[in-house]
Amino acid sequence: MANAVQSYHHGDLRSALIEAATARLSEHGVDSLSLRKLAEDAGVSRTAPYHHFKDKSALLSAIAAKGFSDWHTAAKRIFDQENKTPQVRFREFVHEYIGYAADNPEMYELMFGRTIWQNQAATSDLKEVAFPCFQFQVTMTRYWQEKGLLPNNQDALRLAQVTWGTLHGIARLLIDGIYADSSHIKEMCDCAADLFMQKQP
Amino acid sequence: MANAVQSYHHGDLRSALIEAATARLSEHGVDSLSLRKLAEDAGVSRTAPYHHFKDKSALLSAIAAKGFSDWHTAAKRIFDQENKTPQVRFREFVHEYIGYAADNPEMYELMFGRTIWQNQAATSDLKEVAFPCFQFQVTMTRYWQEKGLLPNNQDALRLAQVTWGTLHGIARLLIDGIYADSSHIKEMCDCAADLFMQKQP
DNA sequence: AGGCTATGTTGACACTGTCAAGATAAAACG
DNA sequence: CGTTTTATCTTGACAGTGTCAACATAGCCT
Structure with a gap:
């Protein structure tokens, strides 16, 4: 029953809420997300959402979970391009990561905020989606180490935390508008990639 | 009149608010900071703070400004130690930066959130304190470039954004508890420092 | 048919930031 | 000194918020 309009039971309120929330998120930011407004958007009463989410945080987690899942597949797609050299893919990954953050600032803020x-x-729902995503970062790092792009004498987990930290930090500086503006994204990405790969072209 | 206790006019409400807010911040986090509670703590009515701060955000900015000022002097202190080699100072700076963030998570969150x-x-009040702080990061970066610790063929500003981004990112991952916990702070700092200095010991 | 469960509703509570209007003290000015 | 201006503080009010409790409805299972 996907299209019930005016019945007592909404039909698929959970999905409707997530959808409305995701839309509102990217437009007005996470701070303007209120359960009551979402309920109104969905045409139900204020407390209806509580039958689908323990609390507001649970709703946000559900949205973020979708974000992680999407990003994970995007990351895999970049990483798995076998027609490109590891160097190129690494650089592409850096650009894509920052690009994703810059293009979806509110979603990024939610996911990693x-x-x-x-x-x-x-x-636990969120963790189940997010952790494989984090783990993939380590897998990639190990691969880059094997290919000689990153120092091989460092622990992969530690190195992954640092490289990811770099991307995360740049993304946040950009998003929050702290001493970095979006007109220099590409230069910053290349600078970071060069720094990591210890290759100054 | 610094010690008026029960008079109609508080005497130094502005300072009292900032002090109370700073204390409450480090204990209960920025989210639990409410103007009303602060006013009550200071023994004044709910709307009294509005005669000293335009709104809540202005109060938070004032607290953050103090944080930036403190951090700026701390950074200068580390950077100016002339009895240590640039390498040692660079590594110390990394540790101090992450250490500051880990020790004052709520303040860090406020300052860079x-x-x-x-x-x-x-x-504009905040900007006047924060910008020199950001700028100092560039100054240090340029120095490290001159000393051969960091690649000299990169634009100093860009490189500063990346190195600072790294520290910022690691700090945030730690603070938010995302795939990094505080028991490995030192290893992460050393890993980052090694990566930057292109020196694998 | 009857009952169980999922889902939705209204009412209520304790919060929040913030504005408007009035009260009071201190400072400035004649 | 008195008066007026200004800074500060007060109460009242409003529109929000998340969330709980109690009740209503609809669909499903036996």
């Missing part, structure tokens, strides 16, 4: 992670507030 | 920066919400 404290809102859903602090105080062990993360749903 | 979107709360006070988004939507051009930053007070």
